[in-house]
Structure formats: C-alpha cells, structure tokens
Amino acid sequence: MHAGLAYAPIVAAVRPLLAKMTEMSGLTQLGRLMADPRLPTMAPTDNPELDRTQMFEAVARLVERHAPAVFFIDDLHWADRGTIELVHYLGRNTQNVLTLAAYRPGEANPTLDDLATTVRRDGTELSLAPLTDDDVARIAHNLLGEAPEPRFLEDVTQRAKGVPLFVTALVQGGFQAVPTIVRDVVLGRLQRLDEPERRLLETVAVAGEAATDAVLRAVSDAPAALRTLIVDGLVVERPVARAMTYRVAHPLYAEVTYAEMTLSERRALHAAVLAAIEQTDPDDTLALAPHYREAGSLADPVRAVAVMAEAGWRALAVRAAEEAVRYLEAAMELAEPELQPDLLDGIGRAHMNLGDMDAATAAWTTGMRLADRLGLDKALAVLRFRLAMLDSERLDSAMANSQLWTQLRDIPLESPEIAIQSIIYTLRHGTLDDVRALSASLSDWIGPGHPAHARAVAHFGQAVCLLIDQKFKPALVHAQNAVTQAKRCEAELPFYAQYFQLFLSALSALNGDVAMSIDCARETVSAGTLVELPSLKCFEHYALSFGYYLAGDLANALAEIDTGVAVAKESGMPRSISRVLAFRAFVLAEQGKLAEATAALAEAERSYRSPEQSLVEVVALASTAIALYDNKPLPSIPFDASQTYSDPVATMLRMLFAGLCGLNNGQSSPAAECAASLREFDQAAALMIAIADRLDGVRLHDADLLARTADAFDGMGAPLLAAQARLEQYEFSKSAPALPQVLEVFDKAGAAHWANRARRLARTLGVRVRAPSRDGPLTVRESDVVRLLGAGLSNADIAARLFLSGRTVETHLRNSYAKLGLTTRVALARWAAENL
Numbered sequence: 001m002h003a004g005l006a007y008a009p010i011v012a013a014v015r016p017l018l019a020k021m022t023e024m025s026g027l028t029q030l031g032r033l034m035a036d037p038r039l040p041t042m043a044p045t046d047n048p049e050l051d052r053t054q055m056f057e058a059v060a061r062l063v064e065r066h067a068p069a070v071f072f073i074d075d076l077h078w079a080d081r082g083t084i085e086l087v088h089y090l091g092r093n094t095q096n097v098l099t100l101a102a103y104r105p106g107e108a109n110p111t112l113d114d115l116a117t118t119v120r121r122d123g124t125e126l127s128l129a130p131l132t133d134d135d136v137a138r139i140a141h142n143l144l145g146e147a148p149e150p151r152f153l154e155d156v157t158q159r160a161k162g163v164p165l166f167v168t169a170l171v172q173g174g175f176q177a178v179p180t181i182v183r184d185v186v187l188g189r190l191q192r193l194d195e196p197e198r199r200l201l202e203t204v205a206v207a208g209e210a211a212t213d214a215v216l217r218a219v220s221d222a223p224a225a226l227r228t229l230i231v232d233g234l235v236v237e238r239p240v241a242r243a244m245t246y247r248v249a250h251p252l253y254a255e256v257t258y259a260e261m262t263l264s265e266r267r268a269l270h271a272a273v274l275a276a277i278e279q280t281d282p283d284d285t286l287a288l289a290p291h292y293r294e295a296g297s298l299a300d301p302v303r304a305v306a307v308m309a310e311a312g313w314r315a316l317a318v319r320a321a322e323e324a325v326r327y328l329e330a331a332m333e334l335a336e337p338e339l340q341p342d343l344l345d346g347i348g349r350a351h352m353n354l355g356d357m358d359a360a361t362a363a364w365t366t367g368m369r370l371a372d373r374l375g376l377d378k379a380l381a382v383l384r385f386r387l388a389m390l391d392s393e394r395l396d397s398a399m400a401n402s403q404l405w406t407q408l409r410d411i412p413l414e415s416p417e418i419a420i421q422s423i424i425y426t427l428r429h430g431t432l433d434d435v436r437a438l439s440a441s442l443s444d445w446i447g448p449g450h451p452a453h454a455r456a457v458a459h460f461g462q463a464v465c466l467l468i469d470q471k472f473k474p475a476l477v478h479a480q481n482a483v484t485q486a487k488r489c490e491a492e493l494p495f496y497a498q499y500f501q502l503f504l505s506a507l508s509a510l511n512g513d514v515a516m517s518i519d520c521a522r523e524t525v526s527a528g529t530l531v532e533l534p535s536l537k538c539f540e541h542y543a544l545s546f547g548y549y550l551a552g553d554l555a556n557a558l559a560e561i562d563t564g565v566a567v568a569k570e571s572g573m574p575r576s577i578s579r580v581l582a583f584r585a586f587v588l589a590e591q592g593k594l595a596e597a598t599a600a601l602a603e604a605e606r607s608y609r610s611p612e613q614s615l616v617e618v619v620a621l622a623s624t625a626i627a628l629y630d631n632k633p634l635p636s637i638p639f640d641a642s643q644t645y646s647d648p649v650a651t652m653l654r655m656l657f658a659g660l661c662g663l664n665n666g667q668s669s670p671a672a673e674c675a676a677s678l679r680e681f682d683q684a685a686a687l688m689i690a691i692a693d694r695l696d697g698v699r700l701h702d703a704d705l706l707a708r709t710a711d712a713f714d715g716m717g718a719p720l721l722a723a724q725a726r727l728e729q730y731e732f733s734k735s736a737p738a739l740p741q742v743l744e745v746f747d748k749a750g751a752a753h754w755a756n757r758a759r760r761l762a763r764t765l766g767v768r769v770r771a772p773s774r775d776g777p778l779t780v781r782e783s784d785v786v787r788l789l790g791a792g793l794s795n796a797d798i799a800a801r802l803f804l805s806g807r808t809v810e811t812h813l814r815n816s817y818a819k820l821g822l823t824t825r826v827a828l829a830r831w832a833a834e835n836l
Helices: 008-019 028-032 048-064 081-093 110-122 133-144 150-160 164-173 180-190 195-210 213-219 223-231 251-259 263-280 285-298 301-317 321-334 337-353 357-374 377-395 398-410 416-429 432-446 452-468 472-487 494-510 514-527 536-550 554-571 574-590 594-607 613-629 641-646 648-664 669-680 686-700 703-716 719-733 739-749 752-765 780-790 795-802 806-820 825-835
Strands: 069-073 097-101 235-240 243-248
Touching: 008 048, 008 069, 008 081, 028 048, 048 081, 069 081, 081 097, 081 110, 133 150, 133 164, 133 825, 150 164, 150 251, 164 180, 180 251, 195 213, 195 223, 195 243, 195 251, 195 263, 195 285, 213 243, 213 263, 223 235, 243 251, 263 285, 285 301, 285 321, 301 321, 301 337, 321 337, 337 357, 337 377, 357 377, 377 416, 416 432, 416 452, 416 494, 432 452, 452 472, 452 494, 452 641, 472 494, 494 514, 494 536, 494 648, 494 686, 514 536, 536 554, 536 574, 536 648, 536 719, 554 574, 554 780, 554 806, 574 594, 574 613, 594 613, 613 641, 613 648, 641 648, 648 669, 648 686, 669 686, 686 703, 686 719, 703 719, 719 739, 719 752, 739 752, 780 795, 780 806, 780 825, 795 806, 806 825
Parallel strands: 069 097
Antiparallel strands: 235 243
16 A cells, blocks of 8 residues: 555654654754654755665664664565665664565566565575465464364465465455455556466466466467466476476466456367367366366367266265266256266265255256156166165155165166165165175175276175174175275275275274274274265264274263264264264263263154164163163163174174173173173174173173183273273272272273272272372363364374374364363463463
C-alpha cells in the first residue's frame, strides 16, 4: 500500500525513536525526511545527492544511538528506490546495528537486484527454505484457534508449498478458490511477462504432469521463452529418465494462470496437449485423462470414454474416490448406453468410499434400471448385489439380510472382488456348507496360471474353510499366502492386501503371535479406508484395539477403539457401532470402569437388533467380563462351537472369562466345559491351548500348570494375560517371588481389578510392593504423547515414535485437551514443559 510513498517504512520505523530523543545534535538533517517541531525545516539545495547523503547519515546516527539494535524491514521487494538505498546505507555505515531485510526474489526491481548483488559480495544473504508441513500446521492452528481438520490442512499444505503469505491467506479463506491477495500477488508478477513467456507459462500450467520437452515442442516452439521462465523461477525443470519435464514453480501460480484463461483457450490447449501425448505415449492413461476431460468437444468422444473410464477405475483401485467419480461421470456423459451400467457400478463404489451412501444407492439404482432395460444380465446381477449389500449393512433388518442372501445365489463369481464379498456375506447369512461350496469353487484359482489377486482370493477362501473346520494352523498358512499374493498387486488393488491382513491379524493372535497381529492391523489402519465393505471402515480399528489389548496396552486399546466408535457412528452402520461399542465395554471393564462399561454395553445391544454370531461373541465377551469384575452370575448367552470362525479371538477370550466367572461364583463346570471345548478343536492354536491350561490350572489349583501357562502367554507377547496367570499361580502356591513385577504389569496396563487383587495378595504374604500411583490427570500413554508434542514433534512423528496410528494420537490429544481444559497446541506444549 505504501510502495508509492518515498521512505514510508523508514519513517514508520524511526519516528518513535526520534520522539524519545532529547538531544538533537547531529540529527537536524532528519528534517528532510519527516516533520518535527524540534527540527529545522530543510529546504532543498542545488545538490540533491548531497542532501540525500546528509539525510541518510542523520538516520544512521539516530539508529546508532539505540545500538545494539536490529533494524528489520520486511517485504523489501515492495519498497521504493529511496528506501532500498537507505537500507543499504544503514547496513554499511552503522556500528552495532544489524540491518536485516527480507524480500521475495523474482520481482522486477533493479535497485533491489543491485542491493542483493552487493550483499552477496560484502554481506550475508540467506535463502530461506519453505515452511515445513509442521510449521504450516502450527500456523493454521494458531490462526484458527484449534487444530485444523486434516483434509483442510492437507489442502493448504499442498497449495501453499510453504510460502507464509499463501498459508495465511488460504487458512483465513477456508475451502475456496485462490484468495484475492494471492491472486493479486501472482498476477502482479505474471503481468510483467512478455507475450511468448505468458503463453508458454499457460501451456505448462495446462499440461500439468504431461509437460515434457516432447509435448512442449509439439505445442509451443519457444525455447527462449522457456529459458526466461526457468531463470525467473516461474518454471522448474526436472530430468525423468531421458526426458525433461517442466512444472510451474508454485501450485498457486499454476492455479492463477489457468483461471485467467478463457474456457475456449483452456479447451484448445488441452486438445493440443492430448494430441501431443497421443503421438508420443498413447498408452499413458493418467497423462491423457485430464486433458480428455477438459478438452470438451475438441476431443474424440469414443477415445475419451475409454481413457477416462480407465483412469476412473485406476483411481478407485487406489482409493482416490473423488477423482474416480470425476472421471467415471465424465465418461458416463459420452458413453454408449451398454457401457453405462458398469460405469455406474464404479461411481456407486466411489461414493460409498466417500461415505455418501445415498449417492451410491442412486448410482446403483440408475445402473440397475438401465441394465434391466438393455438386457445386461451380468451387470444387473452385480448391481442388485451391491444394493442388497448396502441395505444389509445400514438398514439393520432381517428382511435386508434375506434379500442379500437371495442376490448372493445369482451373483457371478468371475470377479475376485465379488468373490471376496460373496464369501464374507455368505459367512454372515448362509450356512457353513454354502461357504465350503463357495470356497471349493474358487480353489482352481490358486494355480500359477491365474493372476495374483485371483490366487489371493482363492487362498483366502481356503483359509476360511479351514477356520470353519477349526484347523487353525493350516488356516494361518493359507492366510499368509493370501497376503503374499495380494501384496503383489497391492498398487493396483490395495483392498485385497488390507482385508486379508485383517484376517491374518486375527489368525496370528490365535496362533500366539501378538506382535504380528498388531503389525497386520496397524498396517491396515495406516493405509486408510477400505473401499468395498462399509462396515470394515471401523473393523480395522477394532482389530488393532484387540491387538493392543492382548499386548497389555489398555490405554492404546481404548484410544483405538474410541477412534473406531467415531468412525462407526459417522458411517451409520449398526453392525459396526455395536461391535466397537461392545469391545469398548470390555476394555473399560478391564480398567475397572464398570459403570462406563455397562453403559457402553447397553448402547451396543441397542445399536444392532438383528445380531449375527460375531456380534454375539463380542457382546458376550463384554458382558462376561463385567460380570466377573462385578461379582455377578455368569450371563446365559448360548455358545455354538461351530461358529468359532466368526470372531475366533473374541470367542477364545469369551470362553476364558466365562470359565473364570463361573469359578468366581463357585461353579467349576463352566471352566471345565470351556477347557474341554478348547482342547477338542482339531490342531488347536497356541492361544486356545494356553487358555485351556489356565482354566484347568485355576479349576484344579495347579500352580505348576499356571506357571507354565504364564510362560506361554509371555512367549506370545501377551504380558497382561501372563501376569494374570502368574498372580493365580501365586495365590495357590502362597509364594510370590516376582509379585512386584506382576503388579507393575497391571499398573502399566491400567488393569485396576488385577492390580488391587495383587496388592491384596502382597498384604497377605507380607510382600513389599510400591503404593498405587498418584500421577496427574493424564494416562501413561497420554503423557507420552503430550511430552513428545511439547518437544516439538508433529502428530505423524509422534505416531511413528510410539508406534501408534495417526487417529490414535489425535484421540490421545483430544482427551488431553479435555482433561486439562486447554484449547490450543501451544498451551498444551507449555503444560508439557511445566509438568512432564
């Protein structure tokens, strides 16, 4: 605003200094710069250069009288010539004064360029790197007064590329087009370009990722203009293999350049770019697709449909759902009717991934009607299955489940993706014989002549059958093979690897490898949302929470399941809500929070009114744990050993707690029956054997068996279960050589019931143990997270350091803010510095 006012920033800086002065000697020449009643009015002489030098010297003496000092001027690129020259004078002619000026290079300002050259020779010039992503997050947090929504922060980070002015403008502008101040800054620079440079910059902006040397030569032969743009910092060049690629140096410069073109200009350039790509690399679908979408009527419609449809399917495979919708819908506008049902299938799947179930329903309904009218039986069957599947997920009714089962019988299994879903829903709503028959029909896909994703599905089907037959070790082998094959096609089809890793997570825990169970679940959570099955959007958090529980980390287990609850409620899927709430109730019971556990269990039971066996098991686990710790009778929830496959780990733990609850109430038969049932399984897994041994050890008061069981749990990486068995051993042997260590496990885990029980035994046996911890308001894990935040780590860094998911870190921070009554990251960091 003051660029046209001579010396305006200098006057603003030194006027307050002059006001404090009582001795004006040596400063009279300041009257040439500003008015002050203590200064004489200085008429210009016939030597303006001398007048100016004397005024510069007066400013220097005034500044020196306040030394040591820093004289700092920002945005020097907007200053007038006189200001720049005065800054230069101060830098060379003052003692004990650091003259510091910040400027943005690339502006047309010859005087500033001369100063920069001098400073590089005689002073110090620092090239500032862009702000880091963590810096951007902190600025956004401070501007908003709260942590920014992740998607919004990602948008700001990607578009601003670390430029503070752009960060501030984008944060304050919210989700919008280019903010006015950013547009004006960029246009100011673009308008100084000559016509050839401006046209070439437009071409690079339109070409985007396709701006190779070959494409630019085909569209615009202006090598001198390209060199000018590179030297001025508006375009960057980068070698890729033997080719050279070009990009507009900053995303917002590209946005403004593109927005300033007319629609017809943009379409013409898109058409020229796609023609060049078709000549140089016609198989590069990802490079061609955006230009076919934007070229409009200037592109061949048949070719446009093929390219955009392929780009849409690829985007869907890697969960770029919004991009998938854009490409598939654009292809729909041009496609022949017989191609449209398949495109609508993809559009519906993309909307489902975005959480918009109504849009998914609308797309599939439209596709189904079109397929029916055109007699496209295969497409019709798939779309009917999609709708039935979605209704079964969200309507919570026996009728919806029945309709889904009817559709399953008609669905063609040619697609491995459909085959996976058929197995899952047959497990839910069909008979075990139906599952076996389905798995057998896929067994031929295991052979090496089939693609990796088909082999992965076939191995998964075999693992499911073996799990149904309670052959847990062979099931683990097939699950591992399924993951191995799925990872070979993970880049194109990530759903397979992620779903099979969830399956492997449960089998790993069952077979005594808790660390592998956690790793599989954590990798799935880190990868993001699963596309094909809405209920699995939170199941990954359930699986990871279960792993944390087995590892004795109740704080992380609760934080992860809280994330699962939030995801489930956001998706509105009754099955998901019921499952995660029931497991939350179980974890709360283990922490001794029985009132909260009971409330969570009641909400879980209300959430899903058409239960299936897997939900029965986790609800039974929670209710049995609450009964055990509340000294209540064993809940009478029927157990069906043939349904063990539905949620095997929850089933095993349910049997453990049922046996313990029965013994707690003076009934030995539940423990004996559960132990006998576990031992009857063909090729019983390690976790099953250990649970059976523990139940028998408690029932028979066999301290030696409990000692061996505790060792077995320790070997699995399940320290909490090991400590429980060890405590039971000590209660029967009346000898507790490692009771302090056992108590430490309980205290660290936050297992209140077991910690109190260990202290009672210590008092009985006269063993000295430390008193209960009187820590502050945060849990151990919350303290760990907040301590690292105070050390300056980002959420992503904290997650990596503590081996947590990003959502879990966010949950711990959210809980910490609430407990401490704080609202900003800065305040929480200050609290950490003072208290941790």
